[in-house]
Amino acid sequence: TIGLPAGAKIVGLLGDLRAQKDPLTFLEAAEIVCRHRPGVHFVLPRWGNLLATVEQFIQHRKLQSRISLVPRTGSFLPFFDRLDLGVLPSLWEGLPYALLEALALGIPVIGSDIPPIAGLLEKVGCDLVFPAGGVHELVRRIEAGLELGDESRRELAQRSLELVQREHALESWRVSILQIYRALMEGRTPWATSLPTSSSGPTCAQSPGR
Secondary structure, rough: OOOOOOOOOOEEEEEOOOOOOHHHHHHHHHHHHHHHHOEEEEEEEOOOHHHHHHHHHHHHOOOOEEEEHHHHOOOHHHHHHHHEEEEEOOOOOOOOOHHHHHHHHOEEEEOOOOOHHHHHHHHOOOOOOEEEOOOOHHHHHHHHHHOOOHHHHHHHHHHHHHHHHOOOOHHHHHHHHHHHHHHOOOOOOHHHOOOOOOOOOOOOOOOOOO
């Protein structure tokens, strides 16, 4: 295990260190935030084929005291209870379990504007999505996330949990998959009866940067 600074705001990368997850955008944003926010600490998992590149970045920028690498345990879950903010800056993606796990635990998550990340997060809050690869846009989102008050965090947590329970609980997936099989057996196109797509939640205007 690693020791994280007591009292610090913890921002974590929700993914391993490979090109798909774009950890370098996360690191570039972390460096900018660290310049003027001494009470913030960043964490990344210590696994993935970009590990050497990430370690080199941290050393060259002299950020060892501000950015920690989490030892591999097979899951990021043991550190979720310390996260104040999760970041998923993926360049392409399916539907990552880490995102659903974080939302189910009420952790505010900032994600890139790719499907299905954007479609999911925009149902939770209007300021949780940034253009993929956009370092300065990510910085702004992190700054806003760190400024969330207790009431705003509680509201986000409640909406996040409700979204996961409504659209991504095991029973919802079971029913949806059963509908797909039934449609196929009846010779119908199954996509109209695929996974839940409820749009309840905040209505977010598209940001200028997207």
